[in-house]
Amino acid sequence: MAANALRQRIRWVALHGVIRGLAKFTARRSGDPQARLIADPAVRADPGAFADEVRSLGRVVRCRVVLVTVDHQAANEILRSDDFRVSSLGGGLPKPLQWVNRKTHPGLLHPIEPPSLLSIEPPDHTRCRKLVSSVFTTRAVNGLRDRVQLTADRLLDDLERESGVVDIVERYCSQLPVAVISDILGVPERDREHILRFGELGAPSLDIGLSWRQFQQVEKGLVGFNAWLGDHMEELRRNPGDDLMSQLIQASAAADDTGRLSERELQATAGLVLAAGFETTVNLLGNGIRMLLDDPGHLDTLAERPELWPNAVEEILRLDSPVQMSARYARRPVEVAGTPIERGELxxxxxxxANRDPQVFTDPHRFDIERDNAGRHLSFSGGRHFCLGAALARAEGEVGLRTFFERYPGARLAGSGQRRDTRVLRGWSTLPITLGTARAALGS
Known part of the structure; x- marks a missing residue:
């Protein structure tokens, strides 16, 4: 037990502790943008102001260790270019720290370590994504809209029994996507609270420079999720259903040697689809509710013109991105926006x-549900790593937000709420709401 605790502590130092200490020092001393992304709470509080500061320094800004861009054109080019590849946890560490990470690795699947789709490239990425895409077809996702609506209605029916203040993140924003993705992936209802808990614990896993407390929570979440996922997939093998997870398992088993996934690849792919299927949508719903309650004039417009809901969702995704950043390594020497980037640089x-670039979005910090190019945001990334679940997230955002405000037109904020203590993912951990009278009861 003591040996495991020591191993975990050493791994934290190698992966996060050194970076965290250096970032705090560098952010205070020089204001280095990368260090501020890791260590400055003002960046998390106001990412738009941070983006303006970086933009004033250039289109691609060289920091002490890495480069940073908030330029829409440069970001789009990097995300789509074959001159760049995705990063993985610890991949950019000095060689001695990489060695420590390998020696202390607990063997758990991690969302930004191979064989996760987020951290692999062709040909492995092509093989894994092709298999998932054969199951998560556009037709299959489009057919889920009715299920999203039924789930939203059921959750809001339950809220009608409440009086006073409710935490809308706990009672609705998290429950809707976990119920939908669980239905899709064959997760029994008894396990859904576990999934929510694992997601809450594991959300900071995409960040670097974690505190020791955060790292311990992440490890606890990953241990629980890994164990649960293995058991769940074994159960679906024994008793397959008509869910997409069962189809994914069967499709892999039926594929030839060039298309079949190893057991670890299959678990990593299934786990990522499950976790990503609700984690970012929780943030989309919470961010959207908060933004619309802060600017209720938009709710009046949407009540009069409900056809604007899809565009409103795009604007919410643009202005308060559920995923704040990504990263790419240069495969070879390349130039982006006039800045030379050497092979191996991050x-x-x-x-x-990039979603607030004034060269693309007029008055970029303004919330405008009628913005004609809101859909040009990069919140779902781009290129071959474009989010597989984008269509489902959009449907859940549109249906979830529209249905909530149609049912509770008098909803009001009942407190400031609390942001999640994460940097790659942006959302609310709590958001107290006074619901008001449900529309079904109005006029009675």
Whole structure:
């Protein structure tokens, strides 16, 4: 037990502790943008202001260790270019720290370590994504809209029994996507609270420079999720259903040697689809509810013109991106926006900043549900790593937000709420709401 605790502590130092200490020092001393992304709470509080500061320094800014861009054109180019590849946890560490990470690795699947789709490239990425895409077809996803609506209605029916203040993140924003993705992937209802808990614990796993407390929570979440996922997939093998997870398992088993996934690849792919299927949508719903309650004039417009809901969702995704940043390594020497980038250098693509580029979005910090190019945001990344679940997230955002405000037109904020203590993912951990009278009861 003591040996495991020591191993975990050493791994934290190698992966996060050294970076965290250096980032705090560098952020205070020089204001280095990369260090501020890791260590400055002001960046998390106001990513738009941070993006403006970085933009004033250039289209692609060289920091002490990496490069950062908040430029929409440069970001889009990097995300789509074959001159760049995705990063993985610890991949950019000095060689001695990489060695420590390998020696202390617990063997758990991690969302930004191979064989996760987020951290592999062709040919492995092509093989894994092709298999998932054969199951998660556009037709299959489009057919889920009715299920999203039924789930939203049921959850809001339950809220009608409440009086006073409710935490809308706990009672609705998290429950809707976990119920939908669980239905899709064959997760029994008894396990859904476990999934929510694992997601909450594991959300900071995409960040670097974690505190020791955060790292311990992440490890706890990963241990629980890995164990649960293995058991769940074994159960689906024994008793397959008509869910997409069962289809994914069967499709892999039926594929030839060039298309079949190893057991670890299959678990990593299934786990990513499950976790990503609700994690970012929780943030989309919470961010959207908060933004619309802060600017209720838009709710009046949407009540009069409900056809604007899809565009409103795109604007919410643009202005308060559920995923704030991504990263790419240069495969070879390349030039982006006039800046030379050497082979092996890492570029932080600040999606939230690119989504506020004034060269693309007029008055970029303004919330405008009628913005004609809101859909040009990069919140779902781009290129071969474009989010597989984008269509489902959009459907859940549109149906979930529209249905909530149609049912509770008098909803009001009942407190400031609390942001999640994460940097790659942006959302609310709590958001207290006074619901008011449900529309079904109005006029009675």
């Amino acid at each position: 570029v932080i693509v600040h999606l939230a900043g």
